[in-house]
Amino acid sequence: MPFHKIVLAGGNGYLGGVLAAYYSPLAEEVVLLSRSKAPTRGNIRTVVWDATREGAWAAELRNADLLVNLCGKNVNCRYTRKNRQAILRSRVRPTALLGRVIRRLTHPPALWINVTSATIYRHAEDRPQDEAHGELGKGFSVDICRSWERVFFAAETPGVRKVALRMGIVFGAEDGVFPRLQKLVSWGLGGPQGNGRQYVSWIHETDAARVTEWLLHHPEMEGAINCTAPYPVTNEEQMRIIRGGHWGLPAPAWLLSIGARLIGTETELILKSRWVLPTRLENAGFVFKYAHLEDAVAEIRI
Known part of the structure; x- marks a missing residue:
């Protein structure tokens, strides 16, 4: 096997499951740091941590080929004061903790990837944003991402390569955004959302995992890296592709606002235009493997 140990901090969520399954045949062991116990599955085992203080789990980081930090409260909620604090705390505290632990290790992970978000860039309908020419945005979500990356890069971890992976919306069959959009389509509600002109920067779950492995093999790559497919689409295009030629009822911004309140989320998650390109990767x-959304959706539906 090419790898000894892969550690996924906060790895019990959707993307953690994708990465664990991907690395299971490639590594001797895959370790998930989680708040709750889980049975061992083959070479995938769970170690309990609370993400706030050092404990026996710290030993799992020794001699790891890769540490991926996936910690963070789901942003699919109302941005109340309590939720804002929890969203920030759930990202910054584990990142700072991992940095303190890694600094003291004699054999720290070779590569530390912090999965952040492509939403760090501004709302963009005029031109795409990339690592060299992108403009950081304003507002709560952007402030979270900036604080998150600031803590990550400020951690003193000599000898450890660090990548802030600015992830787009991950598309897969089992969880995440796609099943929810597919459900809207099945209800006849799969038309454009808002004016439909906002861009969606997405990535197929397989490519998201492949990027992390590719980075392991390319030691020259570090810093902030966009992890999005090279061909983003508008919301209107996205919904048309998912509908597969069927009709879908449009959802204007005012209706989305009402719906968001009813289900306890924010319209920003749908209406912000994320036009982000993976320039450094390319x-x-x-x-x-899945550069076009049509191909990604076709594979997910198989």
């Missing part, structure tokens, strides 16, 4: 030679 320039360094990474080839996406």
